[in-house]
Amino acid sequence: MLTDHELRARLRRFWPGGVRWQAPMAALTTLKVGGPAQALVMPGTRDEVTRLINGCRIEEIPCHIIGGGSNLLVADEGLAGLVIGLGRNFAGIGRIGEDQCGRILVEVEAGCSLAGLLNWCADSALSGLEFAAGIPGTVGGAVVMNAGAWGREIKDVLASLIWLSGGEAVRKARPELDFTYRCLRRPDDAVILSAVFTLAPGDRAAIRKLCREHVAARRSRQPKAYGLAGSFFKNPEGVAAGKLIEAAGLKGIVSGGAMVSERHANFIVNTGNATAADIIRLMELVQARVWEVHRVRLEPEIKIAGGVTEKAAG
Ligand SMILES: Cc1cc2nc3c(=O)[nH]c(=O)nc-3n(C[C@H](O)[C@H](O)[C@H](O)COP(=O)(O)OP(=O)(O)OC[C@H]3O[C@@H](n4cnc5c(N)ncnc54)[C@H](O)[C@@H]3O)c2cc1C
Structure with missing residues (x-):
């Protein structure tokens, strides 16, 4: 394990931005357990994420990715090296076009929360992701986990994604991706940067209503716990x-x-x-x-x- 001093020296070679030291991971996960991250950075742009991931690879710094922390149990010893938090700093959403069937393609950065995305979809009258209403966490986490509910999964609405692996950002179309139950098979070092979803024009009120119903049904079934x-x-x-x-x-x-x-x-x-x-x-x-x-x-x-x-x- 690198000492804080060694880690700081290596980080300085590629990261000029802020770093939080000994950041409690319990505060970043929904299970609310786990020791500190030796160092934590929350990048805000794709360039920053790329610089951090590639820097860690070159400088041999152990690196962990966290999204919303809603599917993660961190050991009491904490996490040595750098934790890269992909959250609201890295959460852009934008329409990028239409497919041949008139469906709308929407590209979303990995740190966007599913809740934020669903709100945006409802405001934009775009339907397709309502099944995910109430699933905590980020788009990156949902893609990696192939998150799902009500018989639907993220893979069903995904058109493509960009992942960073071996220093290269690569776009992968849906047919090239191997999803299984709660899993996207990928190279060990692959970090999801963004995902493109295929959505259909819909009715604003109907989208909101279905989302509310899903959230209410979850609340009635799920435990209430610290x-x-x-x-x-x-x-x-x-x-x-x-x-x-x-x-x-x-x-x-x-x-x-x-x-x-x-x-x-x-x-x-x-x-x-x-x-x-x-x-x-x-x-x-x-x-x-x-x-x-x-x-x-x-x-x-x-x-x-x-x-x-x-x-x-x-
Ligand atoms: C109350 C509750 C209800 C839930 N209900 C459901 C449900 O109905 N269906 C369901 O499928 N899940 C459910 N979950 C689990 C969880 O919300 C999902 O798995 C979610 O998609 C995880 O996203 P996250 O951003 O929180 O990921 P995290 O917990 O932060 O990370 C999970 C894993 O993904 C990796 N990861 C995260 N982001 C990236 C990225 N950009 N690139 C590469 N790797 C990444 C992390 O390293 C980690 O290994 C629920 C969780 C809670 C707390």
Whole structure:
């Protein structure tokens, strides 16, 4: 691990802008756990993102990308190196044209929140993304996770994207992209810079109404908790992970400040003072018990970053 002094010296070679040191990741994630980022930068333009990513590669600085932090569990040890936060500083939206069928193509920078995008769509009377109303996080996070609800996924409305990989920004059209359930398969170092969505002209009021209905339906189903991410485990083929967890008698079990939600068993929540270690212990306990009872292996949908537990969980 680089010392702060070494990291500062390397960052100075390519980044003249501001840096936050020892930034608490708990404040940047919806689970509200995890230690600090050694250094955090929130770039505002595509050039800045590119400079940061390429600089880290050349200077051999470990680098982590975070969007809205709504699908991310950061280890208590925190994250060594640079965390690049793609958020509201990097959130432009613009119409770029029409396809042959008269549908509107809209390009969105990765840090734009889905909520912000949906508002823009409703104002612009453009339909297609209503299914995503109420999903927290950014466009970049939603593309990487192939976020979805109500039987629709981001891949269904995506026309193309630009990712930065190996120092090159490359546009990939939808047919070139390999999406699976809650996953975009991509090179390990690929950072999504922007995405183009295909939307249809629609009715402003109808778009808003459908979004409101989706948000209300979510509120009635999801747990209320101090901290939570989305569904903790991927649904195994043909069965809901929550049903397996509930049938294994695990609703309400706790590990320190972490608990399997009483309301929806596929949520592990932070009741107020959970550590990342509490959540990981509970995750492993649930996996072991579901295997014993159902002989099904549950795979985490959330991503785990940092510490000895670092793995691409899903
Ligand atoms: C209450 C609640 C409800 C939810 N409901 C749903 C739901 O219905 N459906 C659903 O699919 N999900 C749901 N989620 C999960 C989550 O909101 C989605 O997975 C979301 O798309 C994650 O986006 P994010 O910006 O928060 O990503 P983050 O949590 O910040 O990051 C997730 C992963 O993506 C990577 N990443 C983020 N941005 C980029 C980028 N630009 N380039 C490369 N990698 C990147 C990160 O490194 C990390 O590995 C829910 C979460 C919560 C808290």
